[in-house]
Amino acid sequence: MSELVPLAARELNEYTVTPGVLGFIVFAVMGVAVWLLLKSMTRQLNKIDFKERDREEH
Numbered sequence: 001m002s003e004l005v006p007l008a009a010r011e012l013n014e015y016t017v018t019p020g021v022l023g024f025i026v027f028a029v030m031g032v033a034v035w036l037l038l039k040s041m042t043r044q045l046n047k048i049d050f051k052e053r054d055r056e057e058h
Contacts, residue, residue: 019027
């Protein structure tokens with residue numbers, strides 16, 4: 001626990017606190033998840049047969 005004292009003694013400001021590698025990894029995983037969800041949604045929407053279009057044509 002005593003090794004954390006020098007870390008706590010440093011002054012923190014908005015320029016020294018950064019998201020780091022973990023923040024980047026989380027952001028990248030969220031981006032990939034959104035891309036996969038959009039791809040899946042597009043695939044599901046393409047399967048829908050709109051019967052309203054057939055009624056309007058006749």
